């Protein structure tokens with residue numbers, strides 16, 4: 393599904409600030425896999441996400457999604473395949489537009505439809521039903537400006553926006569880090585439900601080691617632009633938070 397081969401990224405090349413962010417990184421993720429990604433500050437986690445989503449380009453290497461080489465594909469083209477949710481609940485949604493308007497735009501983008509075309513009542517009902525699935529009562533707040541929602545409610549809407557039409561890949565970039573513990577847990581539960589029910593191939597960056605082991609089917613740890621731990625199956629089940637924390641250190 394996702395194949396990253398020998399991806400290398402150097403920032404500020406040939407300057408005193410030159411920094412190798414990714415060192416010939418290799419990563420293959422199968423269809424439906426839910427991979428949690430951990431690693432210290434500056435390990436290269438977000439750089440991998442930026443390269444997959446196209447907001448930065450790698451210096452060398454190949455990124456393939458579902459058999460298509462997307463290494464140099466423009467961001468707008470891959471946006472309908474790759475869903476991304478950021479740490480900041482203010483990012484990724486248009487605060488001055490209503491919940492309904494944000495969802496309709498996300499739906500139109502995923503369906504590669506003209507944003508100005510009017511959605512049918514069937515499409516509107518589908519969007520409303522998906523919002524109702526969250527069980528947060530947000531289906532009754534379609535006319536509320538999204539900027540007025542709490543961080544947790546906003547991340548929940550962002551989750552629906554990113555998965556209204558099943559993306560080939562979902563990138564969760566510390567999407568619960570800015571939330572209070574109760575909202576963070578609620579959004580994680582929703583994430584697990586949406587990802588599992590729709591069998592969405594997912595990569596999730598988290599600094600919460602417990603979440604990294606509790607959710608998903610595989611965990612990778614990055615350090616200095618490389619993957620230094622890659623566990624799944626029985627090996628992962630046996631791994632304790634303490635063991636992973638000591639390896640993290």
Ligand SMILES: Nc1ncnc2c1ncn2[C@@H]1O[C@H](COP(=O)(O)OP(=O)(O)OP(=O)(O)O)[C@@H](O)[C@H]1O
Pocket residue numbers: 403404411413431432433434435436437438439440
């Ligand atoms: N656009 C950029 N220009 C220069 N350096 C950058 C740029 N983006 C990232 N870096 C550097 O690359 C390294 C990896 O950054 P990255 O954001 O991928 O780390 P991270 O693992 O996501 O860290 P964190 O957990 O702190 O978010 C860091 O040293 C960072 O300063």
